[in-house]
Amino acid sequence: MTQNVQYNFAYLDEQTKRMIRRALLKALAIPGYQVPFASREMPMPYGWGTGGVQVSAAVLTPGDTLKVIDQGADDTTNAVSIRKFFQKTAGVAVTERTGEASVIQTRHRIPEAPLTEDQILVYQVPIPEPLRFLEPRETETRKMHALEEYGLMHVKLYEDIARHGHIATAYAYPVKVEGRYVMDPSPIPKFDNPKMEMAAIQLFGAGREQRIYALPPYSRVVSLDFEDYPFEASKAEHPCALCGATHSYLDEVIMDDAGARMFVCSDTDFCAGRRAAGHLGEMGVPVEEDRT
Amino acid sequence: MGMFAKQKGKGMIEIENAGKQFTLHNQGGAVIAVMQGAHLRVAPGECVALTGASGAGKSTLMRMIYGNYLAQSGRIVVGGVDVARAAPREIIALRRHTLGYVSQFLRVVPRVATVDVVAEPLLALGCPAGPARARAEALLAALNIPPTLWALSPTTFSGGEQQRVNIARGFAHDYPALLLDEPTASLDATNREVVLGLIEAAKARGAAIVGIFHDEAARARVCDREVDVSAFTPRAA
């Protein structure tokens, strides 16, 4: 598919992209800090990744290769439509292979394969403010960030332990960045939290909330916890039924009305790559090496 | 008792030319003079009875010594503090450490156990709860308040029982100066004897005491001298 000449490159006009890039630079300069930006109306509803799409549009160049995943999968509606959007408006190459992508837009996951210094990971963020559910006043949460008053974040974890006996927060697990800002990592599973200390640039876009934040490569990202209830990057206690991986994040798939279920890698590219390399789970079948 | 030691040889309580009047701002600014030229000196170990007809100003003078009524003129020095001029915090400290007061009325937080009411003056001084309670229980026992009542609030007690709780509270701490307003009123012979014993013991340890006693026999037994406050009652102009 080639770029439709009716659109400016990557849909947004150049002034808008410059505005977003300025916000991105500021966000990179102050890791974890939420930078306001003038979020635009996009040709998709809020909640479908308008923040991530605007960030991707601002960083894409004609030479980039784009990968889009939703819950780890390249073939879900959301991922497919965003990928098509940029094929149509930017004419960039697209891929499903993590290693071949230069820009990866994601919803709810970090790919299993380690990312490199020449890659950019763009997150779609629904609610950028980690303090929101405990302190609804934006004026107050901004002040709390400014003054590093983060006791409330631990109140949330305290409540978890008091109610469930352990920290039950399983996704959007709050982190502290470079010892300064507490940040919502978007609704990725807490299994992915340790991966955030990575070589790639990580950019976060919240369209409805009009906020951008970022992690420069190799930023220190610490998941909040208690001394006696340390953070654990948990996952389902199963191997992948298709590729047999024991260290990847798994989706639970219900098979029938009788309660049969299987656990499979949520990262479809990772799973396919393993099967191509000959790893097989108990329900797996080898794949043909003709993936695109 | 540092303050007490300093005062030895002098009067523990010294009143010179004290005067008091009430100005009723809401009744045309009427001024009612109730006391003038009051003089009194009480040495450590001495008990002085205030006498005079009803309305002569015995309780008024007592309240002036305690700092409850503000004297308009003269000096009222207790343990080196002039209560007619001292800052509130000085009077609070004086009351906590030096000057005890057994009034005729028990004024306490409702629903607080009797034993805690009696122990409170000691707790306020920083005494640990255990010894303070033990002391309170000893006094309540000596004053024949049945142990079954100790955990109850004294607000429901009879007048005589309340009076004895008030006395126990007033004697919980060894105050160097004590004000006693009718301490033996409404007491039976046994308890009257206990109270007089407490007063004698306080004198023996060197407390300076000012009291109002309608009970003449009690007055004669514990008081070293009498001061008729009628002498301080202002003459109508």
Place this chain on the structure above:
Amino acid sequence: MSAQEAGQSGVHADPSHQAWAAADPLLRVSGVSKSYGGRIGCADVTFDLYPGEVMGIVGESGSGKSTLLSCLAGHLVPDRGEVLFDTRAGGLRDTMTMSEPERRMLSRTDWAFVHQNPRDGLRMGVSAGGNVGERLMAVGARHYGQIRDQALDWLDRVEIAADRVDDRPGAFSGGMQQRLQIARNLVTGPRLVFMDEPTGGLDVSVQARLLDLLRGLVREMGLSAIIVTHDLAVVRLLADRLMVMKSGRVVEAGLTDQVLDDPQHGYTQLLVSSVLQV
């Protein structure tokens, strides 16, 4: 035991318990004034509060007592005047010119504020234990077990059963909510507590218990407190000192029982004589 034995207490005060005698005030307020447009909120209020002292501020509605309390606690910025607090690190410092982080730090460590309506001072969506633990976590506590132990200890001190630790305040009665608010405020061992009608919305029977609790805590912790109320019976039982306000000005101040039993100012005389007797 004989009366003679009872006459010798043999119980002596701890000589270190002399906070009341400290030479320096904990709070020094001078010339504090606040107007709302042309209307006076409070005018030219000056006083010193010493460690361990409890001061009551009384007056009718609109007398400026709540405005004054807000100015003192840093919730309102006065038009004029100083509010100096004896900080642990730097001695007497003007809380108005302090930086906001410093002032906010003060308000969750050395200061506490008890609201009339416990809902204003509690997080209603957080359990009782979380409410008490918040100030601990705010000053860096990161050990769940210890935070919970301290929360349980404080619930016990304010007479809330341990098995209510995981209940939200909405499930508590008004009196329990108020006691929870007090626990939440006192857990970090503040030195100065501001209270705005702390017994205001409570049944009389619950008031008495709360008053006794507050008296005990003030005594045990050597707290200083400023209590705004219109209830003269409350100040008589709680406050060492009293300030009477009318139309934004302090008309009389002094020893609580002296002000109540021998009021010098016409307004105080009116106030005292207007109390209904039971």
